[in-house]
Amino acid sequence: MTKMIPYGITDFGRIQRENYYYVDKTMFIERIEKQPPFLFLIRPRRFGKSLTLAMLAMYYDVQYADQFEELFGNLYIGKHPTPWHNKFLVLRFNFSEVSSNIDEVEESFNFYCCNRMLEFVRQYEPLFGKEIWTSLSGSEKQAGALLSAINTYISRKGNLPIYLMIDEYDNFTNTILSTYGTEYYRKATHGEGFIRGFFNVIKAATTGPGAAVQRLFITGVSPVTMDDVTSGFNIGTNITTNPQFNSLVGFSREEVTDMLAYYRKEGFFTESIEEMLEVMKPNYDNYCFSEDRLEDCMFNSNMVLYFMNYYFTNGTKPKEIVDPNIRTDFNKLSYLIRLDHGLGQNFSVIREIAEKGEIEASIATHFSALEMTDVENFKSLLFYFGLLSIKDVTIMGTPVLAVPNFVVREQLFNFLISGYRKYDLFKIDLARLMRLTGEMAFHADWQSLFTYLADAIREQSRIREFIEGESHIKGFLLAYLGISRYYDLYPEYEANKGFADFFFKPSLAAPVIPPYTYLLEVKYCKAGSSNAQVRKLADEARNQLIQYSEAASVAKARAEGHLKLITIVWRSWELVLMEEIKDEAFFTPLIK
Structure with a gap:
């Protein structure tokens, strides 16, 4: 049985x-x-x-x-x-x-x-x-x-x-x-x-x-x-x-693989084990709790069992990749974002994680509730709650903490978005944002999405003080674009001896897998920069994107004509150029 x-x-x-x-x-x-x-x-x-x-x-x-x-x-x-x-x-x-x-x-x-x-x-x-x-x-x-x-x-x-x-x-x-x-x-x-x-x-x-x-x-x-x-x-x-x-609780890759092998043998699914792992790993894996076990990352056991139970009961992956009970628990943790008026240092920690994908922190083993908002303790709290995981150790011996997977990253970005909204710095219709992301994913209409974000920034002046520099622009975009479940969004994605600013990889966990894949290059110049300087940045991005398009990870999408190479250029807080490379030909900017 x-x-x-x-x-x-x-x-x-x-x-x-x-x-x-x-x-x-x-x-x-x-x-x-x-x-x-x-x-x-x-x-x-x-x-x-x-x-x-x-x-x-x-x-x-x-x-x-x-x-x-x-x-x-x-x-x-x-x-x-x-x-x-x-x-x-x-x-x-x-x-x-x-x-x-x-x-x-x-x-x-x-x-x-x-x-x-x-x-x-x-x-x-x-x-x-x-x-x-x-x-x-x-x-x-x-x-x-x-x-x-x-x-x-x-x-x-x-x-x-x-x-x-x-x-x-x-x-x-x-x-x-x-x-x-x-x-x-x-x-x-x-x-x-x-x-x-x-x-x-x-x-x-x-x-x-x-x-x-x-x-x-x-x-x-x-x-x-x-x-x-x-x-x-x-x-x-x-x-x-x-x-x-490190592996006392949670599931190791070997343990998940053994479980999948058992149920595949029992006839519960016909896909390969690697195909099943390809869906689960980006969303449930990469928790490491010890600096000495960096290669022994763990899956969240509850999320693995949720996925497998749904799959084996219904014969397909769950439409919602996140266990609703996990979402409830994440919501209970929202108190840890103790924001002072004007957002404060801990919000800056969240933003740095969004912009860089990681942060250095010495993990505190004990601290009082009255010390929770101290920056270093706050970073440690993010680690204990599973919102960050040990990724590496610096040459000085300091742990490097990173967001473990897409499920957690979505929650972290929701904290960031909530902070902007709570202090009336930036509000956006998330339902409309999701619809526009869907248009980008299934109809290749990416311009409408970025135009909507640019218009919202132009109309809400308070957010502009937080958008100064390329890293801030990228962090802002990552927070709002990263909450879509149509794509697994990779910042600074290594592709053909370079690093694309954003790789929109169609998510295997999405209810319907979108046909279009995107490589996006973001450029930034200061207020007052000339159109010639903007053009120079766009040309630089074009060459980079053509280089990235040769990567093996996008070969299938390129062969099928579903790879989109996109450049956007910001001048301070204003989006001044959007263009797509088609057949390696140069196109006129869509925004002047």
């Missing part, structure tokens, strides 16, 4: 028992056990963290000892078990279940945590003895007090080690921060705040003779809350950028 796609399923036991496909990550258990006992891992949302914790929970939980062969027998760890398997009492929290409504968050936190701990006690009552309930009397409604009472009882009894796991530890605090601001967030995480108090109890439960919590594994999407509630993450080891754990 063909294995099912485990899209949206984080229950490891269900995956193993109900014949779902599981990408084996159990070999990491050996590596985890060689680390210090209290671990902290940051990864972007929907990247496989919850399933990883579920797998660890069932491996270590004493309750599943008699199911070890069923759950792990066909996996790596089943053939290479460690002495600690099924030797712990597992206490597991998922803080995404805590309400972020400021009027009820503390009550919700206590209610959820206490229910989990009381269920924990009920599950292991045969090991504790019924007398544990007397020890817990009076503390059943306050999370910190109940955890402290459990710790005291187990420490006194001995030989009952707890493996404490917290999934999405910062889920509700991030929402509080984004919805209500730093004042309410500080009340929960600083001083006598209820979250800080709870983590103080956790720390106490990990220290001293007979401490109940022997091992700890916490996951989240940023180090911010952990820094605030523990004064600098002093209760564990951060393995986020440890090269040994």
